[in-house]
Amino acid sequence: MKLTIVIPCYNEKSTIETLITAVKNSPYENKEIIVVDDYSTDGTREILKDRFESLVDRIIYHEKNSGKGAALRTGFQAATGDIVMVQDADLEYDPNEYPKIIEPILQDKADVVYGSRFVGGEPHRVLYFWHRLGNGLLTLLSNMFTNLNLTDMETCYKAFRRSIIQSIEIEEDRFGFEPEITAKIAKKRCRVFEVGISYSGRTYEAGKKIGWRDGIKAIYYIIKYNLFR
Known part of the structure; x- marks a missing residue:
C-alpha cells in the first residue's frame, strides 16, 4: 500500500530541510510526499522552491x-x-516510526491510527507541565463526547x-483540526487504534506555536463538532 505524507508548514526555515530529508529517508519505501506551504514569510518558501521541488512528489x-x-x-x-498521514515540520515527531504507526491499517485492523506520546516506552523530552495537563483534559473531554478512550487526541501523528x-x-482552518477530525471519525464509527511514539518537543524559543489560547479554543471545537454537527 502506498503511504502519502502530508507536511503542512509555516515559517519553518530552521527545520524544513532536515525534516524533508528525514521523511525521504524514512524506512517505508512506497510513499508520496506532499508539502503544503501556508504562505511562509521567513524564507521557507524559497528553500522549498530552490532545493526540494524535484525531490518530493508535490509542493503546494x-x-x-x-x-x-x-x-x-x-x-x-x-x-x-x-x-x-500527517507530519508536522517542526522535528518533534520521528519519521522512522511510520511503519509501526500504519501497521494496524496494513493488517486491516484499523481505519485510523493515532500516535500517542503518552503510551509505550519510547523516549520523550520533558517539557511544560501545563501543556501536558491541558492536553490530558482536552483528550478527556473529547473522549466523554466521542466514547473513545484515546490518550492523546492532540497528537500530530494521525494516519x-x-x-x-x-x-x-x-x-x-487552524488548530481546531484535531478535535474536529476526532469527532468526525468517531461519528463514522471508524476503527481507531493508538500506537506509542517518541516525542522531542520544542520550546517556544525554538518556534513552538501552540499556546494556552489554542487550548481554550479547542474546548469550543470539541463541543461544536460533537454536539452541533
Whole structure:
C-alpha cells in the first residue's frame, strides 16, 4: 500500500530541510510526499522552491496564510496514497516510526491510527507541565463526547485510510483540526487504534506555536463538532 505524507508548514526555515530529508529517508519505501506551504514569510518558501521541488512528489503554495487545518485540507485533497498521514515540520515527531504507526491499517485492523506520546516506552523530552495537563483534559473531554478512550487526541501523528479522510469535510482552518477530525471519525464509527511514539518537543524559543489560547479554543471545537454537527 502506498503511504502519502502530508507536511503542512509555516515559517519553518530552521527545520524544513532536515525534516524533508528525514521523511525521504524514512524506512517505508512506497510513499508520496506532499508539502503544503501556508504562505511562509521567513524564507521557507524559497528553500522549498530552490532545493526540494524535484525531490518530493508535490509542493503546494498557499497564496495567503490560512492555518494548519487549511493546509491539511489542501494536502488531503491532493493525496493519492492508500494511507494518508500527517507530519508536522517542526522535528518533534520521528519519521522512522511510520511503519509501526500504519501497521494496524496494513493488517486491516484499523481505519485510523493515532500516535500517542503518552503510551509505550519510547523516549520523550520533558517539557511544560501545563501543556501536558491541558492536553490530558482536552483528550478527556473529547473522549466523554466521542466514547473513545484515546490518550492523546492532540497528537500530530494521525494516519487514515485515504477513503476515510477524503470523505470528511475539514471545516476548521487552524488548530481546531484535531478535535474536529476526532469527532468526525468517531461519528463514522471508524476503527481507531493508538500506537506509542517518541516525542522531542520544542520550546517556544525554538518556534513552538501552540499556546494556552489554542487550548481554550479547542474546548469550543470539541463541543461544536460533537454536539452541533
